[in-house]
């Protein structure tokens with residue numbers, strides 16, 4: 001089968017289309033999927049660059065997200081049947097520890113992500129546990145189904161379980177255009193919150209406005225903190241969603257109201273920040289980390305997708321061979337929504 005795989009880490013030049021054996025079921029709980037589309041995430045760039053503490057076996061197939069048709073099922077599988085159209089939760093957990101038993105799978109000590117810690121989805125076939133699969137909503141095209149899971153699940157946990165965002169509250173979302181920020185805008189809108197979004201591109205801000213952003217700020221030309229204060233009667237945002245890290249950390253804090261919550265799911269511009277503890281306690285901020293989500297949260301977003309209330313935004317669909325070039329576009333931040341690789345038609 002074809003697979004978009006790394007033969008080493010250290011950059012996208014190590015990524016190419018390889019011919020690899022089709023994977024076989026390894027447990028009775030496994031399902032093999034004939035992949036129709038695979039979506040790219042910033043995670044794939046981090047994996048290609050090399051992540052500390054993650055040792056890969058090469059060739060390593062990239063990709064966390066995707067959708068396709070069930071092609072083979074293990075003897076213990078009851079969740080899906082041959083021929084079902086499926087997408088999947090890319091988080092893999094042990095299923096036996098206290099956190100898993102409590103339904104907090106992304107806190108599992110052996111939590112793993114498809115395409116990061118094990119071979120991923122950008123290939124003709126993929127084998128994964130049946131419990132990770134969900135049926136694609138009728139009417140959702142392959143590209144949208146492939147683009148749905150990682151970004152939407154991440155945004156959902158950030159804004160619901162972690163930030164407890166309420167109707168009528170204001171949320172600041174940095175860098176609209178990326179998969180998680182676009183999903184966060186949708187989730188905020190769904191919850192009845194008021195979203196203020198930023199981008200360096202006026203074209204992206206215009207699209208964000210048409211998709212429910214109440215206010216937009218061009219962060220290349222405007223003072224984001226002053227604008228957020230002005231738009232909130234001097235108070236600041238109730239919740240800030242940040243995956244940017246170092247470059248915007250101080251502004252994220254200064255844009256936060258007293259008692260506000262800052263939720264972080266990434267550190268694109270760097271992981272090391274400083275914090276004045278006096279401001280933390282005096283302003284009573286909550287600083288929250290968030291990673292993917294639980295099975296319960298995944299079931300919630302799948303239900304909302306089946307109701308048509310959560311629906312991912314696709315930037316481009318590219319042929320299999322153009323996968324590395326599409327990741328280059330992602331690295332340059334040019335996309336508006338998700339980049340998807342067409343695997344089968």
Ligand SMILES: [Zn+2]
Pocket residue numbers: 093094095096097098099100108109110
């Ligand atoms: Zn576990």
